[in-house]
Amino acid sequence: MNLSDVLETTKKEPHCGMCKIDFLGTGVCPAGKKHGFVAYWPEGRMELARALAENEVEPTETLIDIVNSCNLCGICDRQCYFITQRRPTQAQQALKDYVKTLKPNTFKPIPEDEIVKDLRSIVGNDWATNDPIIIASYLRSIIKQKSSGNFYIVMPRSTEEIVAIVQLANKHKIPYLPRGNGTFFGVALQTLLAELCSIEQGIIIDLWRMKDIHVDPGSFTATIGPGITSFELQKAAHAHKLRANVAEAESCVCANAQNLGIVTTWSNTYGWGTDNFIDAEFIDSTGTIMHLSDKDIPNPYASAQGLLSLSLIPSVIVTQLTLKLHQILDDEEAIFIPFTNLSDALDMAHNLAKRNIGISLAVLSRKYLTEFISPTHEIAEDFNYIAEKYLKLNYIVDVICDKYHKKIIEELAEVTFGHSMIKSLILGSSKLASMKESSLLKMIAEEEDPLKAVFGGPMRKHFEKGLAASPHELVKVFDEDLRDFFEKLYSKPELTDPVWLHSFRILPCRMERKHMWMYRGGYMPGDKETILKVVDALEKPAEKYHIEGAFGFLSYLERGKLAHLEYDYYYDHADPDARKRLNKAIVESWRRQFAIKGVTPLEFICSKGLHRKEHILYPFPEGLSEEDLVHFEELIETLFGGEDAW
Amino acid sequence: MVKYLSEEWAAQAKKKVLDELDQTKDLKNMNASLLNVVQNVPPDQKTMYFYIRFVDGKLEELLASPDESIKQKNAEFTITGDYTTFVQISSGQMSSAMALLKNRVKMTGNKIKAFTITKPIDTFNMCIKKIETEY
Numbered sequence: 166m167n168l169s170d171v172l173e174t175t176k177k178e179p180h181c182g183m184c185k186i187d188f189l190g191t192g193v194c195p196a197g198k199k200h201g202f203v204a205y206w207p208e209g210r211m212e213l214a215r216a217l218a219e220n221e222v223e224p225t226e227t228l229i230d231i232v233n234s235c236n237l238c239g240i241c242d243r244q245c246y247f248i249t250q251r252r253p254t255q256a257q258q259a260l261k262d263y264v265k266t267l268k269p270n271t272f273k274p275i276p277e278d279e280i281v282k283d284l285r286s287i288v289g290n291d292w293a294t295n296d297p298i299i300i301a302s303y304l305r306s307i308i309k310q311k312s313s314g315n316f317y318i319v320m321p322r323s324t325e326e327i328v329a330i331v332q333l334a335n336k337h338k339i340p341y342l343p344r345g346n347g348t349f350f351g352v353a354l355q356t357l358l359a360e361l362c363s364i365e366q367g368i369i370i371d372l373w374r375m376k377d378i379h380v381d382p383g384s385f386t387a388t389i390g391p392g393i394t395s396f397e398l399q400k401a402a403h404a405h406k407l408r409a410n411v412a413e414a415e416s417c418v419c420a421n422a423q424n425l426g427i428v429t430t431w432s433n434t435y436g437w438g439t440d441n442f443i444d445a446e447f448i449d450s451t452g453t454i455m456h457l458s459d460k461d462i463p464n465p466y467a468s469a470q471g472l473l474s475l476s477l478i479p480s481v482i483v484t485q486l487t488l489k490l491h492q493i494l495d496d497e498e499a500i501f502i503p504f505t506n507l508s509d510a511l512d513m514a515h516n517l518a519k520r521n522i523g524i525s526l527a528v529l530s531r532k533y534l535t536e537f538i539s540p541t542h543e544i545a546e547d548f549n550y551i552a553e554k555y556l557k558l559n560y561i562v563d564v565i566c567d568k569y570h571k572k573i574i575e576e577l578a579e580v581t582f583g584h585s586m587i588k589s590l591i592l593g594s595s596k597l598a599s600m601k602e603s604s605l606l607k608m609i610a611e612e613e614d615p616l617k618a619v620f621g622g623p624m625r626k627h628f629e630k631g632l633a634a635s636p637h638e639l640v641k642v643f644d645e646d647l648r649d650f651f652e653k654l655y656s657k658p659e660l661t662d663p664v665w666l667h668s669f670r671i672l673p674c675r676m677e678r679k680h681m682w683m684y685r686g687g688y689m690p691g692d693k694e695t696i697l698k699v700v701d702a703l704e705k706p707a708e709k710y711h712i713e714g715a716f717g718f719l720s721y722l723e724r725g726k727l728a729h730l731e732y733d734y735y736y737d738h739a740d741p742d743a744r745k746r747l748n749k750a751i752v753e754s755w756r757r758q759f760a761i762k763g764v765t766p767l768e769f770i771c772s773k774g775l776h777r778k779e780h781i782l783y784p785f786p787e788g789l790s791e792e793d794l795v796h797f798e799e800l801i802e803t804l805f806g807g808e809d810a811w
Numbered sequence: 812m813v814k815y816l817s818e819e820w821a822a823q824a825k826k827k828v829l830d831e832l833d834q835t836k837d838l839k840n841m842n843a844s845l846l847n848v849v850q851n852v853p854p855d856q857k858t859m860y861f862y863i864r865f866v867d868g869k870l871e872e873l874l875a876s877p878d879e880s881i882k883q884k885n886a887e888f889t890i891t892g893d894y895t896t897f898v899q900i901s902s903g904q905m906s907s908a909m910a911l912l913k914n915r916v917k918m919t920g921n922k923i924k925a926f927t928i929t930k931p932i933d934t935f936n937m938c939i940k941k942i943e944t945e946y
Contacts (some may be wrong), residue, residue, distance in 0.1 A: 338851065338895045340915070361912055450914070473911065473929075478916050645817045797932035803908050 166259040168218035175215035175256055179677035180306040180351030182415045183248050184208050184241050185373070186396045188671045189654060191243050196234035201292065201320050201373050202299050204231050204346070207241035207253035211304030214256040217263065221311065222301040224264070226272045231298065232264045234256075243650055246643070249672045250541055280337055284319045284368070287329045292320040292374070306347035307369055309359050314366025315339075322374045322453060324446060324484040330370055331482070340367035343482045345417025346394060349424055353477065354739040356683055357805045358768070359746040362477035364615040370482070372417065380405055380490070386443060388487045391419035398488075399669050407490040410435040414671045419445075419483040424771055426778065428564065428729045430527035430667060431517050433721045435491055435754040437729075438778040445775055446485035454484075457775065468773045470765070470786050472800055486775075492674040494567050497524065499587065499663035501618045502562040502578040507700065507716065508562035511693045515577065517564065518691070518721035522573055525565035525667050532715040532733075534561055537672040538587070539594045540651075541642055542679045547598035555610040556619055560716075565664055580621035586629065587659045588661040593632025595642045605631055681738035683747060684717070685754050686730035688782055691721055696728055699764055702757035703732040706750040712736050712743075714750075727782065731767075748811035752801055759797065762788040812943045815898065816849065816859045816875040824939045825873040832938055834868030838931045841865050843924070844872075846886035852894045861897075862886060863935070870935075887927060892916030900918070903940035906933050 166284025168175075184207040187193050196205045203209035210231070216222045241253040275296045277285075294300075300308070300316045308316060321327045334341040342364045344350065353362050375390035378397065382405040389398055395411035398418050402409045421427050422445075426438035435441065445457045455462045468474050491617035497588050504510035507528070516526045531552050539545035552558040564574060565795050570716035575581055590597070600606055605627065612618035636655035640648040659665040666672060676682055685703045689695050700716060717731035719759045734750055736743040758766045770781050789797060805811060813820040832838055844864040852859045860881040864872040874881060890907070896915040908929045910916045918925065927936040 173886065338893060420918065471922055471926060473908070473926045476912050478912075478914050796927045796930070800926060801906060803906050803929045803933040804912070 166255065166262050168214050168259050168263050171214060171259045172218045174251055175211045178211040178215065179249065179681055180208055180247065180347055180348035181674040181677055182208060182348050183674055184244050185346060186394050186415055187413055188396055189244055189247060191240045194241055200234065202302065202318060204299045204302035205234055207245060210260060211253055211256045211296065212304055213302050216301040216304055222297050224267055224272050225296055225298045227296045227298045229264060229272060232260050243647060246647055249678050266659040271489040283333050283599060284317055284330065287326050287796065288319055288321050294318050303369060305354050307342060307344045307350045307363060309354060309363045312365060317368045318371055319368055320371045322373050327370060327448055327482055327484055328452045328454060330368060331448055334368050335452065340364045342371055342478065343370045343372055345372055345391060345420030346415055348416045349598060352683060355681055355744065356751060357811050358477060372441050382407060382417050385490045386487050387490055388485060389418055391417060391484055393418055396669060400792045402490050406493050408493050408668055409440050409488060409490055411675045414669055415674065416548055419486045422486060422775055423479050423483050428720060430525040430718065430720050433526050433724065434521065434524045437722055437770045439775065441489050443487040443489060445483050447481040447483045449481050470779060470781060472797060475769055476772045477768065480575045484791050496568040497565055497664050498571060500564045500566060500571055500574050500581050500582060500583050502581050504562065505557040505616065505618055507560055508693065508697065510562050511696060515691060515693065515721060515725050518725035521724055523564040523566045526721060527563050528719040529558045529561045529563045530716040530718065533717055536676050538591045541641060544594050544598040544642065547564040547601055548594055551597060551601060555606040555615065557615045565667055580617045582620045584663060586620065586671065587663050589629045589632050589634040591661045592636060592639050592655065593634030595639055597634050600631065646675050680735045682733045682735050683751065684731050684733055684767060686732045687758065687764060688770060689728050689730065690763040690785055691725045691728045695761060695763055696730065699730060699758060700732065702761060703754050706753035708732055709753065710750040712747055712750045745811055749808060756794060756797060759789045762792065812945050813944045815901065815944050816861060818875065820942065820944060821873055821875040823942050825870060827942060828870045828935060828938055832934065837934045838865060838868035840868040841928050841931045842867060843928050844884065844886040845890060846882065846890045847897060848889060848891040849897045850891065850893050888918060888920035890916050890918050898946045899934055901939060903937055907936060908933065
């Protein structure tokens with residue numbers, strides 16, 4: 166197998182980092198676990214295969230070690246196939262075959278320079294490198310593609326080691342940038358934001374080794390290192406019947422807390438930003454260790470509202486975070502309220518938010534529902550088509566609640582469904598997709614209210630029965646050699662348990678199966694009029710620049726006073742023309758969002774630290790005037806060049 | 812070739828801006844004063860000050876000096892950063908707005924006003940980068 170044979174796959178690699186967490190109970194890549202550097206993980210091997218195929222890096226002696234460290238055990242295939250339908254072992258096989266074609270003198274030794282020597286003296290010989298092959302695995306997930314600067318990768322184990330690294334960087338006057346799991350970089354680096362959130366040279370501090378975690382059930386807190394992912398924290402919390410309010414499974418909690426403030430479907434009840442963080446240890450740009458609880462620290466996150474607050478790089482490195490955990494109730498269950506129109510879904514969700522009904526509460530789009538629960542993208546597309554055309558199912562108010570709130574919701578909503586139907590949809594999604602032209606669905610579509618007919622009426626039983634839902638049926642769509650594994654996997658109760666799936670969030674990465682995405686949206690007042698204006702402001706640029714755009718999810722915050730909306734643009738990040746159109750759509754969506762009173766686009770709340778929300782979102786900003794919008798254009802041109810440069 | 816932040820460099824920079832930039836079209840008739848605090852200037856890692864003041868788009872003052880009495884001019888904006896970063900800005904490798912957003916420089920002053928002058932300041936930097944400079 167040649168590297169070019171897998172180039173289409175490796176070019177579209179989304180850098181989700183799911184291969185670094187044991188979310189399927191398979192264990193993780195043994196070589197990655199041993200060596201740590203991204204190059205030894207499936208994600209990095211794919212990037213390396215791409216960079217070698219596109220002649221962006223030359224083989225060094227380390228390539229042999231990377232290739233030999235993989236025994237093609239297939240763990241990554243199971244993990245990656247579950248999420249993105251990719252088979253990383255194919256890229257690994259291509260790398261093995263490629264290495265065999267090279268003559269021994271092709272592999273260059275890489276001499277140590279002074280900086281890497283100093284880094285090794287801080288963290289040990291195995292955990293710092295200036296080897297271009299390892300550096301290439303960080304391309305597109307913290308280093309811009311085709312960067313020509315001198316880079317170093319270092320993997321510290323302690324706060325003190327990071328202090329020494331920062332001091333070393335300052336001594337040599339080179340920049341540094343911490344990397345958690347690279348999930349934010351993986352998305353942003355494909356867009357015009359790349360320059361803003363990457364470094365052109367310097368030291369990349371990969372925080373993967375800093376995996377300390379301590380749950381204190383007595384005080385309902387967890388204290389974690391910056392290498393801990395959402396999945397790992399949630400697992401540790403669940404062992405004590407507690408829940409953390411965390412983002413997608415693969416994101417590093419400290420980075421996410423610092424970057425976006427962790428806003429989730431649980432945020433109306435559990436809060437977001439400052440509500441969830443008790444203390445943090447962090448290192449400033451001089452290498453000084455500080456704590457949020459120190460009495461005399463300067464406010465490291467002081468920030469003004471406005472366009473010059475677009476900062477995607479954290480000003481400090483968080484090395485330890487103490488978070489609140491929340492009690493899990495014995496009677497929690499999921500309840501879903503289907504809607505045809507967004508306006509109706511918002512009315513219902515806002516009504517619940519104001520009354521604090523539901524522990525997790527969100528408006529979810531058809532796109533998310535179908536993409537998350539379908540085992541393949543093709544099935545998701547068919548499911549999406551069926552939901553829109555026959556079922557008139559476009560939005561869902563998605564609630565996790567106790568039995569008392571469930572009763573209230575069932576009184577308020579005309580039609581609802583729960584665990585049993587979701588399980589049927591997950592396990593029966595391939596059957597549902599095959600029913601695209603069935604008479605049953607056509608019959609449903611002719612009903613006056615198809616949603617009621619399917620989810621609340623007498624047809625519900627026929628519909629569920631028609632899905633013939635079972636793990637055995639579902640896995641028939643998978644590659645043959647993976648079917649046994651997936652049949653066992655889908656037989657586990659948690660894989661079809663919406664409460665577990667909401668807590669552990671292992672499915673959202675499925676939105677990257679076909680194409681890369683770029684999140685849009687942000688924070689806004691919770692009134693419907695504003696939300697609909699923002700949705701329109703995000704839809705229009707997508708239409709104009711022929712980017713697929715779709716509502717993602719909306720969470721209310723602070724009992725419905727505020728809302729957080731994620732709307733996504735989907736595009737092929739391996740296609741330069743698509744990237745250009747995406748960038749134009751991003752800029753136009755900012756312009757349109759900033760013209761709406763009270764709206765702060767997501768990027769403009771980034772990297773403002775932990776103890777924030779009031780000083781960024783309140784008072785609600787006025788929409789930009791015509792004159793301001795002219796300055797906005799100028800700022801964009803100053804930062805990113807003209808349209809041609811995008 | 813003139814030494815970066817030397818008196819000769821400052822004189823050439825001022826002349827170039829006055830000769831080549833239009834007060835309205837390029838400099839947007841801005842009224843603003845900026846003090847750049849350039850730290851760790853080689854060879855002896857001293858701090859240098861680089862002050863500019865515009866009135867209605869006209870560059871009234873451009874001074875570069877190690878003398879900290881320049882602070883008494885009470886510039887509206889103070890931008891502090893490392894020598895290497897200012898070299899990147901003055902040589903056109905990075906805009907000052909980008910340096911600010913990447914935490915490479917710190918700024919004090921009214922951010923709302925700063926937002927309105929990012930473009931003319933960038934134009935100013937693009938103009939002075941054409942001076943043959945020894946960094």
